[in-house]
Amino acid sequence: MASISQRDSAVILVKAAPRVGETHGELVCCAGLDFNGNWVRLYPVAFRTLEDSQKFGRWDTIEYGWSLPKGDHRHESRKLEHKSLVITGSLAEKSRAQFLARHVVSSLNSELEQGRSLALIRPxxxxxxxxxxDRAVLDEEKARFRSWHDQEANSLFGFMGKDLVPDEPxxxxxxxxxxxxxxxxxxxxxxxxxxxxxxxxxxxxxxxxxxxxxxxxxxxxxxxxxxxxxxxxxxxxxxxxxxxxxxxxxxxxxxxxxxxx
Known part of the structure; x- marks a missing residue:
């Protein structure tokens, strides 16, 4: 396992819907802004395997250890060390609008030209x-969900009862x-x-x-x-x-x- 190179904090803004892959199972892509206004991407996150006290939502502030991922050259990307993750609080509701508004950009083309891979845009x-x-696509997604969840439920270390993650696409x-x-x-x-x-x-x-x-x-x-x-x-x-x-x-x-x- 790669060693943790750094420990940082961030406000979570993005939790993409869980996806089940053939190789690594159920994974979630998450992203947020650190307190210097820099984007960070946390992937892959095996969200179902987190302890209940670690299962963060949008606006939660977290501390986490990370190392650079292999094969992902986007400079915002971080490989999360799951056991290191701690929820430290939540951004106050009255502060959320101004926090977001400071980071809204007008051009995605411009962000890409500057080497950025995360952005907020107002449509x-x-x-x-x-x-x-498509029926065939949905059936395949359902089969992957069912296979992965059955495997986890039948394993010694299955994650039964942690129902915060959807069990179907x-x-x-x-x-x-x-x-x-x-x-x-x-x-x-x-x-x-x-x-x-x-x-x-x-x-x-x-x-x-x-x-x-x-x-x-x-x-x-x-x-x-x-x-x-x-x-x-x-x-x-x-x-x-x-x-x-x-x-x-x-x-x-x-x-x-x-x-x-």
Whole structure:
């Protein structure tokens, strides 16, 4: 095991939905900002195996040990030492808007040119698009989830009872079509909150009513009141992906600029 080279702190902003791979099982990509305003990416995170006291959410502040990952040259990336992770608090609700607004950028192209692989962008004219997954794709995802979870449940060190992680994939893709100064874009949301919200509401209200409620919240309320997208590039190629969807009222960035001057 690689030795820990450093210990840092960060405010968590991004928890992508869990994905089950053929080689390494169930993993989560997480990201946040340190207290110097620098982005950090924590991957891979085997979230289900964390102790309950370590299972952080958005806005939690954490301390963690890390080393440089192999094969990932994005300078924000950190290989997390799971046992070292400690939740130290949570960013106060009254401080969250200003904290986010200081880091919103206008151009993803410019961020990429400067070698950055994580960014916050405010979408314009955002439209939520809901697509049912291809049946074969969904069946394959379900089989991977079922196989991995059965394996863990039957092992001596299985993680039974830790139900904070979804046990099934969403049957729908939630996408945004939107504009930035770079032009029109479209991307699939990989945000944990969106998938978890769908699965929770589906159990409570059924599929049709859940889709209506999802559209109302993420397709009407969020664009009306204001939100930002937490973007990240893929390790293998410089393509921006939607890793997080975070409410942020319209105009907060302008208020921050006025305070500075």
């Amino acid at each position: 314009r004219n955002a439209e939520l698009v809901v697509e049912r997954k 969403s049957p729908f893709l939630f996408k945004y079509r939107y504009e930035t100064i770079d032009g029109p874009r479209e991307g699939t949301c990989q945000d944990w909150e969106i998938e978890a919200t769908f699965l929770k509401w589906k159990r409570l209200y059924g599929e049709s009513e859940t889709l209506r409620k999802m559209t109302e919240r993420f397709g009407v309320e969020y664009p009306k009141k204001g939100f930002v997208l937490a973007m990240g590039t893929h390790k293998a190629y410089p393509q921006w992906l939607i890793n997080g969807v975070i409410r942020l009222d319209h105009g907060v960035e302008n208020e921050i600029q006025q305070l500075l001057f």
